[in-house]
Amino acid sequence: MNKENINYAGLTGSFDIVVGSVSAYSSVFLMAQGLDEFAIGILTSTANLLASFLQPWLGDKVDKSIKLNLWHVNILIIIPSLLLLVGILLASRWVALVAFFYTLVLTLQVTLSPFLSAIGVYIMNNGVKINYGVSRGVQSSAFAMTSTTLGILVSRMGTQTIIYFAIFGYLLYLVMLFILYQNVLKSLFADHSQAVKLNPVDVALKPTQTPFFNKYPHFKYIIFGSFCFFIGHNFINLFMIQIIENVGGTTENMGIAVGLSAIAEVPMMLLFTRINQRVSINKLMMTAAIFFSIKTIFTLLASSVVGIYMAQVMQPFAFGIYIVGSVYYTNSQMDATDKVKGQSLVTTAHTLGGVVGSSVGGWLINHFSVEYGLIFCIIMSLLGVAAYYIGLFNHR
Incomplete structure (x- = not known):
């Protein structure tokens, strides 16, 4: 397997550590804050709807901008997500604020997903071969390991473990993104024009x-x-x-x-x-x-x-x-x-x-x-x- 495949698979796998914690355990975490199922459903629906507007807006900015590219957009989504996750830990006594922050975290996570896919498409469209089956398999495997491990840890250490896992996932994502940028994306951005339709x-x-x-x-x-x-x-x-x-x-x-x-x-x-x-x-x-x-x-x-x-x-x-x-x-x-x-x-x-x-x-x-x-x-x-x-x- 070439280094581009390894780099991209590492990126997709780290993303599903976040999905396997923030998304898969959203009901567990929010119920521990005192929210009922209807409130949880409304919050997650709101996150999906907000993401459906945020995705195209950001995609349009990338399409029209000379300086803004996929590398920048990924960073612009991840940094606020990390700050919000830290905010959830610090605001643990204020349920309404925690719920608000968590909704925004979910919104940004859903928003990030197509931009992750767009990186793979962009790489392939510029002549670098990426095996999507392998990257998707790595994603599912990372999700499975995360959800199984969290199931054990949450029952023994509490629901804040979910937030720590999400923070770890995003930090790993940043590392893998930087490696992919240095090995592949940097030269492609310099040599090729970019179009992202999201x-x-x-x-x-x-x-x-x-x-x-x-x-x-x-x-x-x-x-x-x-x-x-x-x-x-x-x-x-x-x-x-x-x-x-x-x-x-x-x-x-x-x-x-x-x-x-x-x-x-x-x-x-x-x-x-x-x-x-x-x-x-x-x-x-x-x-x-x-x-x-x-x-x-x-x-x-x-x-x-x-x-x-x-x-x-x-x-x-x-x-x-x-x-x-x-x-x-x-x-x-x-x-x-x-x-x-x-x-x-x-x-x-x-x-x-x-x-x-x-x-x-x-x-x-x-x-x-x-x-x-x-x-x-x-x-x-x-x-x-x-x-x-x-x-x-x-x-x-």
């Missing part, structure tokens, strides 16, 4: 010469299905501690459950292109759709921690296939001029699904129970399966 919502809504859904009538079913799947996907990820505690588990069990799903998806991501050579992309996407529903149903039916573990190891056939397959599918269905808009529509569906999963799911848990939240997710997921069936096999 405006999924704006691109998704931008009118085209031929109305998009007239040209690709089946794709509206794919967008709706993706929206439905991400309601349940986000709900399970955000409220895993409530799901685990509902069957008698602990924070340590939660860490194992989240780690299992992350590590289980790695082989599927690495082997996806080989599998796709034997199985059509339509069949693979339909498989993912069905397994999103099966995983949520198994989560509802689980009566023990082991049952939750069994549901989590279905992740490769749901999210593992979907997250790679959706990119391949969209690229295969559209003309070159429409590919960016297609991917942007899918990304927007993910964001909206996450908002609904967080807010409505949190409200259902707060006013009824975890089971009601999962039933809602199952209903939406089954609607998604029906939409995918129409979009993939039965559209006209």
Whole structure:
């Protein structure tokens, strides 16, 4: 493996240390501050919505600026994140301030994600080969190790461990970013012009010469299905501690459950292109759709921690296939001029699904129970399966 691959994989892995702490344990941390599930859902929804506006604004600044590049934007996101994390530790007695800071940390974390991907795309577009399968595998592995380790440490040392892990992740990210800058980016920035298009919502809504859904009538079913799947996907990820505690588990069990799903998806991501050579992309996407529903149903039916573990190891056939397959599918269905808009529509569906999963799911848990939240997710997921069936096999 060349040094560019190692450098970039190290960058993606360090980022998922942050995701595996700040995002995966957001419900655990905020509940320890005295917030209920509905409040947690609203805060995480707000973070996603704020990021959907901040991402395109920063991306536009990079596109139009001569001096501002991806290196600068990454630094401009990470430094405030580190200050906010330190602020959370210092303001531990003021719940409202901690919640506000945590929402901003989540916003910046979500905002950073496409700029991390843009670095890889920028490197590849300038003639340097990057293996995305390897970097994605490193990400999932780092996430799995972080979530599993934190599950043990939080139960023994308290929720502030989450913040310390996030600080460590960002500091490591800065080190890996500096190494990548010195080895690769610095010379590329000097030799090549840069264009970064990170405006999924704006691109998704931008009118085209031929109305998009007239040209690709089946794709509206794919967008709706993706929206439905991400309601349940986000709900399970955000409220895993409530799901685990509902069957008698602990924070340590939660860490194992989240780690299992992350590590289980790695082989599927690495082997996806080989599998796709034997199985059509339509069949693979339909498989993912069905397994999103099966995983949520198994989560509802689980009566023990082991049952939750069994549901989590279905992740490769749901999210593992979907997250790679959706990119391949969209690229295969559209003309070159429409590919960016297609991917942007899918990304927007993910964001909206996450908002609904967080807010409505949190409200259902707060006013009824975890089971009601999962039933809602199952209903939406089954609607998604029906939409995918129409979009993939039965559209006209």
